Amino acid sequence: MTKNTKVKNFHQAKWDEPIIxxxxxxxxxxxxFPxxxxxxxxIVGDGFSKxxxxxxxxxxxxxxxxxxxxxxKHYLRISQQTLGADLNVDIGQGTCTMKYSPKINExxxxxxxxxxxxxxxxxSTVQGILEIIYKLDLFLREISGLDKFTFQPxxxxxAIFAMVSIIEAYHATNNEGEQRDEIISTMFSHPSDxxxxxxxxxxxxxxxxxEDGLPDIEALKKAVSKRTAALLITNPEDTGIFNPKIKEFTDMVHKVGGLCGYDQANANGLLGITRAKEAGFDMCFFNLHKTFSSPxxxxxxxxxxxxxxxxxxxFLPVPLVEFDGKKYYFNYDLPKSIGKVRAFYGAVPAILKAYSWIMSLGSxxxxxxSRIAVLNNNYLLKKVLEIPGASAPYAKGRHRIEQVRYSWEDLYNDTGVTTEDITYRMVDFGFHMWxxxxxFIVPQPFTLEPTEAYSKAEMDEYLAGLRRVVKEAHENPELVKSAPHRSVVHKIDHEPLDNPAKWAITWRAYLKKNKK
Amino acid sequence: MEEKKKFVHPYIPNSVPEIKAKMLKEIGVKDIDSLYEDIPESLKFKGELNLPKPMLSEYALERHVMQILAKNQTCQENLSFLGGDCWQHHVPAICDEVNRRSEFLTAYAGEPYEDHGRFQSLFEYASMMGELLEMDVVNVPTYDWGQAASTAIRMAGRITSRNEILIAKSISPDRLKIISNYCNPVVSIKLVEYDLKTGQLDLDDLQAKISSKTAGIYFENPSHLGTIDGQGQIISDIAHKNGALCIVGTDPISLGVLTPPINYGADIVCGDVQSLGIHMQYGGGLAGYIATRDEEQYVMEYPSRLFGITHTSVEGEWGFGDVTYERTSFHDRVDGKEFIGTCSALWGITAGVYLALAGPQGMQELGQLILQKSQYAMKRLSEIKGVKIPFPNSPHFKEFVVDFKESNKTVKQVNKSLLKKGIFGGKDISAEFQELGNCAVYCITEIHTMEDIDRLVQALDECLNKEK
Incomplete structure (x- = not known):
């Protein structure tokens, strides 16, 4: 049945909208204005005299x-020329956790x-919003097993930078700041790590x-030393493979006196399944705009x-929100605090939306x-692997958590069509593909993450898009390579974007450099 | 086990048991637990998360959250004079209309084809900011002013290959905390005194502290204390003579009437765009901008996304894309400039809408309105017994310092008393700026009517001179 799912005869809005x-x-x-x-x-005159x-x-x-x-009108038109998650089967932006952001939260x-x-x-006038901030802290303590959260980053x-700041302050306090000048990360963790x-x-x-796609524990053994300040790592990494030795990793780093920071920007497959605490982490962070649904x-x-x-x-940034049994209040009394990483208390709308999202779901x-995100991902994995030319390097025959980094290497070898070409052709059917x-450690990579928000029928539609493009790659590679054809605009000339004499980051710069 | 339960949540379509079963069969496993085969038993969370019972119906959720929010008292329900890094301005309806559009609200990281509008709106934002600042390069917004200033300082460090920065002591204390953490331990910070009579930078102290180690001088104009410093050109000349850069932080809403910092020698300008059409949201509406001249050595030091305009294969079509993407940590995880990720793009789009609505005349009229209203408020407040204005002869924009020392009341006491009358008094800076006395910063914008200001004056007079 899925084989018969048709791709849509899509065309994106194209207004040829001028620059404002x-x-x-x-x-x-x-x-x-008034x-x-x-x-x-x-009394004061025109205001300028002073x-x-x-x-x-x-x-x-x-x-x-x-x-x-x-x-x-101008902005509505260019909004229509933007493919938001609300409008598409947004499973092609892997690692980004493009799920449904409920409208009630808006x-x-x-x-x-x-x-x-x-x-x-x-x-006394903000007890409501402080209650929400404090309770979200309590929720995330449960979900992670850790003891206190800040929402400032x-x-x-x-958030990674804040972790690094804490790591630095911690070692400085122990008079090991100079000695511990190395941080260990992995290639499949986010670049910011x-x-x-x-x-x-x-x-x-x-x-x-x-060769299993997991960070090499032997390499870690060689890397840890008295110079190790910390390990910053994702699990699962972008490959979607859970690292079963993660506790050995954190133990090894603790043994030499380092701290362990868990990048859980995307924790969408693990809620209530496994936690930072049990894996031995000292810190972790969750992106509220990913796992916790804020748009x-x-x-x-x-x-x-x-x-x-x-x-x-x-060491956390100030202030923390506390509760004394009667009222919520700010605690600035943290003598070892790193200070601040962002003004005030963070992007509070995201906090409010994450709180509401958790309240709508419960334990x-x-x-x-998470279970459905993982179910969806493994269904998609099964189906993608049936497409000729697609592969999922590492962990053959095993299941993945919430996403998979795939490869078009075989298709590229057969047809000369690249990941980039396919990305642009998928656009013609109303899909992203990142x-x-x-x-690119995985050659010709693409990363899909279906989250819990998409139905089987929607995934089948996305798969039909992939199959269609693969078929075209064999039959008419030029069609793929010259894509997109039905998006807002056609093949972009990239040369001016890397040429200092031509690049134009503002309209005024463009006018100066393109005098008629 | 879980599969047998009929938990079908509106946000999770494939919770439908029949679909689940079908997919499991397709995958070839008997239950979802089997998919977690790589997680060792010892790491599996066996308990139940201790979370409140969920509000499964949308109505129950709405009632629950709205009841909590109802405990807040807002600046709309009261009369607020709070400012200092977050400001209450009028938010045009079109700004909300645009940033609540699903297309912008839920887009993320697509290509410049299907996300053409995201690139265009952010390019236009940068372009309009560029006109306001008279600078040719403006970034896709970073987190906030604190981050923008921190990055501007680190850019100056890399451009000059020096690692010391001078910062005017009149800076926002919170921002200084952000910068200090961002610079430590690579760039060291020295504070430059300000003149206690004028609020302006102390040039003698600047001369004494600047050296061949100085990467740049950072000051804010208008300052955190609301004063306008007319010495900009002198300051930037001193910086340049010493091989250092001049970095200026400025509230863009002042630039309809104040000259942009590039005109007095600024090399890098930064600040926050929250004032431009973005609700305060308890501090959640902040977004930082960084602007420079269009010189390669500056452009190459930005960590931010920079969106550029180009052409496509079809005549007459505008295209967009990342300028020098290889600078960023997205491209090079170790040698990229600082780091880049999700920041505050939606507020950049919103600020663009605001500038398009206001236009040149609007920005001028708005700036003048704020000048006049704040001058009126300063004058009226200075007439109250027990109130002193610390920099009475200095020019100000939007904000000014009020000293209650002579009244023998603390700012906290004053604000408590005002609160009873439905007024949020100015931001308490008495702990951070002890040298000024017993002070608060009052903020006046276009939203304050004469009646509002008069009401404040009367309330303050009552609180200082009639109440015990």
Whole structure:
């Protein structure tokens, strides 16, 4: 039956929408602001007289001038030229956990009872939002087994950076800051696990996968030493293979005096199944915009909820939200704190949405999320492997957790069609298909993650898309290589984007470099 | 076992038992537990997560969450003068309309074809910010101003190959905490005093502290204390003479009336766009921008995504893409610049909508309105017995410091008393800026009417001079 699922005769919205500056008509107004009261003007004048002359703007900013409906129309059109998760079978952006972000949670986040809160308000006036922050902390303690969470980091990268900051402060406190100058990560962990430590001056050792696709424990044995500050690792990694030796990894690092940080940006297959605590981690973080359903927003706002064990909770950024049995309050009294990584308390809308999402599911529901995410993933794995030219390197015949990094290497060898080509052709059927972070350890990689949010029929539709493109790769590779054909725009000229004489990151730069 | 239960949740289509069974059969296993074969027994969580009973119906969930949120008292229900890194401005309806669109709200990391609109809206955001700042390069937003300033400082360190930064002491204390953590232990920080009479940077102290080790001087204009520093050109000249960069943090909503920092010599400009059409959201509406000139040595030091405009194979079509993607940690996990990931893109799109709505006239009128209203408030407050304005002769924008020392009341006491009258008084900075007395920062924007300001004046007078 699935073999008969047809791909859609899709065509994306194509408005040929100009750049907003090209829509400008001198004198049009998009919004009016209040008029100044005559009485105020009589007292203070025009407001400029107090300013030093050199600080007064001479020429108005050259912003576009559009009436209100024209601004709206422009943005609605370009929104239609964006393939959000709500509109597609979004299983092609592997590692990103593109699940359903419930609309009821948007209603909460859009309520003035939340939007009109200033972060410096008196604690007595924000007991509601503090309760939500505190209770989400309690929930995540359960889910991870760790002892205290902060929601300050504004994304996974910043959460990793906060972990590195804690690692650094911890060793400095023990007078081992100088000695411990190395952080160990793995090649299949997120790039930020390696990149963030370098900001703090750490030398990073990247462990490569062995033939089973797991980080090589022998390499780790060689890597750990008195110089080891910490291990930063994902499990499962981007391959979706759970590392059964993870406890040995954390033990080995603890033995030499290092800390262990668990990158659980994506924990979608593991809720209520296995926890950071039992695997021996001192810290972990969850991306609320991934596993916990807060929408991705084209790349934020986001939260990397960072949890730690009691022993290192003194190093967390300030403030922490506490509860004294009667009221919620901020605790700034953390003498060893790393300070702050983000202003105030983090991307609070993501906190509110994650709280609501967990409240809608409960313990049984969270477990069901993970179990179905894993069921979906293994169904997809089975079906993808039936497509000629597709393979799933490593762990042959075994099952995966929530995602798989596949390879089109065989198809490429047969047809010359690359992962990149297929990505762009999949667009013609209304699908994303993401490859991998760099470097491409798996040749011609693609990464699929179906989450719990997609039905079997939807997965079958995506598979039909893959099958169709593979068929085309054999029969008419040019059609694939020249894709997309039915998206918003056609093959992009990349050359100007890497050429300093031509690149244009703003319209004004474009105009300067392309004078007619 | 679990498979037998009929738990079909609206967010999980394949919970339907028949579908589950069909898929298990297709995979060739008897239950879902078998799929977790790689997780050792010793690591399996055997218990039940201790979580509250779920609100399975949408109605129950709505009632539950709304009841909690109802405990909040908002700046809409009260009269608020809070500012300091998060500000209450009017949010145009179109801003909400656009950022609540499913297409933008739920997109993530697609290609510049099917996500063309994501690239275009963020390119346009950068372009409009570029006009406001008169700078040619603006990044896809980072987390917040603190991160933007931290990265600007680290960029300066790499560009100059130096590892010391000078920071004006009038900086937001929270931001200084973020920067300190981000720089430690690679870049060291020295604070430069500000003039207690004017709020402006102390040039003598700057001269004394700048050296051949200095990567840059960072100051905010308008400052965290609301003062406008007219010495920008002198400061940047001093920096440049010493081979250092001039980095300026600025609230973009001031730039309809204030000259952009590039005009007094800034090399890198940064700040937050929350003021441009984004709800405060308890501090969740922040998004940081970084801007520079279009010079290769600057562009190559950004860790951020930079979206550029290009053409396609079809005449007349605009295309977009990442400029110099190889700089980023997405491309090079060790030698990429700092790190990049999910930050605050949706707020960048929103700020773009705001600038498109406001246009050149709107930004000018808005800036003037804020100048006039804040000047009026300063004047009226200074007339209250027990109130002193620490920098009375300095120009200000939007925010100003109020000193209650002469009243013998703490800011906390004053704010408590105001709260009883439905007023959120200014942000307490008495602990962090002890040298100024007993102070709060008051914030006045276009949302405050004369009546609001007069009401504050009356309430303060009552609290300082009539109540015990």
């Amino acid at each position: 500056f090209e829509l400008s008509t001198k004198g049009e107004r998009g919004i009016l 008029e100044i009261e005559k009485e105020i003007e009589a 300013l030093p002359k050199q600080m007064i703007r001479k020429q108005a900013p050259q912003l576009p001038e559009l009436a209100q409906k024209q601004v709206l 209603r909460f986040a859009g309520s003035p009872k939340f939007t009109a809160l200033h972060p410096a308000q008196d604690e 504004g994304g996974g990268g910043q 390696a990149a963030a430590p370098t900001v703090k001056g750490y030398k990073v050792i990247n462990i490569y996968p062995n 991705h927003g084209c790349g934020g706002p986001a939260t990397g909820a960072l949890g730690v064990k009691e022993e290192i909770s003194d 049984e529901g969270l477990k069901e999320v 490859s991998s972070h760099h470097p």
